[in-house]
Amino acid sequence: MRRGLLVPVCLYANKAGLDMLETTLAALQDITLDKIFRESGQEALNSVQMIMQQGFTILPAGICLSVMENYVSYQRAVAWKVVREGTDVHYLAFAFTNWSFV
Template sequence: MCCSVKATASPIFTFANQAGPDMLETTLVALQDIMLDKVLDEAGRKILCSEFSKIMQQGYTYLPSGICVSSMNRLVSYEQDSAWKVLNDNDANHCLAFMFINRSFV
């Protein structure tokens, strides 16, 4: 799943393969109404904040297992999350991509 990285707004999901909307129990169209900070639990938000500079400098990071929340308020556990920055054609930051590995509803 990809989310925006605008400095002036909360990150929102902008694109995903079908596994993303399935995990968040939404549609591709409604995906853009979901903010990243509403999906990650408090621990996940803290870890992402602490790793954000590493993502921006190194280009990626691996995040530990955690819990996120679907749009239907169901808990989804995952074993690992990979996060990396995506650049546009001008090598400027375009978005962050996330891959939740071995996810399942709790």
């Protein structure tokens, strides 16, 4: 997520992330975090300010949605701020552990 964006979008995912979101790298930028973290995952979006101040946060087990609107459960997620050296451009990175389709 870049600082100042109203709707955080996905910029990169590894193979596991693409599989979890049921998308391709080319289509990834069309996905916004609010679409992934609907309903029970809203705490992830509410944690953005804490991530920007503290640098990271650990999200407890939860459920998010893939692009195909399939529910995906995860045991834990870690979100952290990535800062581009020499600029004030910030991104968020997420790592999900033990995810599976529900």
